[in-house]
Amino acid sequence: ATDAASDGAYGTALAQLALTAAALVLLLRVWARHLTRLMTAPDGSTLQSDTGPVRERGSAGLARWLPAGRTGTTMERTLRYVWRDPKTKAAWVTSLAIGLIVPVFNAWQGTGSVYFACFAAGMLGIQMYNQFGQDTSAFWMVAMTISSTRDAYVELRARALALLLITLPYATLVTVLTTALLDDWRALPEALGLSFALLGAMLATGAWTSARFPYSIPQEGYKNVAPGQVGLAWVSIFGGMIGAALLCAPVIALTIWLNVSEGAGDTGWVLLPVGAVYGAVLTLLGLRLAAPRTAGRLPEILTAVSKG
Structure with a gap:
């Protein structure tokens, strides 16, 4: 946008600034929504699992890719x-x-x-x-x-x-x-x-x-x-x-x-x-x-x- 403005292309510079601002606002909205969900929604540590065997299989599946001990x-x-x-x-x-x-x-x-x-x-x-x-x-x-x-x-x-x-x-x-x-x-x-x-x-x-x-x-x-x-x-x-x-x-x-x-x-x-x-x-x-x-x-x- 700065280069476009220095070249006299003010319309292009304005469009680039608007596009940048819109992208930043969109990212901030997504970020804020995710933070709100993370801070307010229940997570796996507070919810009871449906069945014990399923939980055990999930843990074993994750641990299988990690070192032993x-x-x-x-x-x-x-x-x-x-x-x-x-x-x-x-x-x-x-x-x-x-x-x-x-x-x-x-x-x-x-x-x-x-x-x-x-x-x-x-x-x-x-x-x-x-x-x-x-x-x-x-x-x-x-x-x-x-x-x-x-x-x-x-x-x-x-x-x-x-x-x-x-x-x-x-x-x-x-x-x-x-x-x-x-x-x-x-x-x-x-x-x-x-x-x-x-x-x-x-x-x-x-x-x-x-x-x-x-x-x-x-x-x-x-x-x-x-x-x-x-x-x-x-x-x-x-x-x-x-x-x-x-x-x-x-x-x-x-x-x-x-x-x-x-x-x-x-x-x-x-x-x-x-x-x-x-x-x-x-x-x-x-x-x-x-x-x-x-x-x-x-x-x-x-x-x-x-x-x-």
């Missing part, structure tokens, strides 16, 4: 939270919607950058923060199964793997879609590498802050933080986001260097494997650092997440 059980529980818990589902819907709208709309208008696709990885990576808060007082059942640092590590790793089942393909899809709209396929490996590195950094800081700054999420009303824990939530989320950005600094610096260096040539594809490996290493290190702190702070975590 504690990892698969924790992954299944985490995914059920995403589907059944109203506030968890609302947070996921919001992150998925905003993570798609920001890069795609900017690319559609021709004013964005392929690197805006990293917004999707950032929005989805936030879901790793305050992992134990979604358990509320039921966290005591998880705490009873953690007797060592190894148990805590497996618990956190399984939660991260469950999130990756959604975040990794979604971030990849948003990046490819943004690249297609901008027709800048040369920058696709760079954007994917940055997205993977950012996602790994968010998972790492999310695991650590979940153990260090847990807070309760009230189940009733429109509050997302229990009274007296707002400071904890701010430190957990914004501190973790700043930490994730700092952890991604090497990949960001490499991206800038490859784009401004005259001798770099067409080597941007290197960022894809570098970003993927770097993000995976960050995630593993974050889980390793968070595991002993989780195992040593189980009573404190239970107290913090039970205040809602």
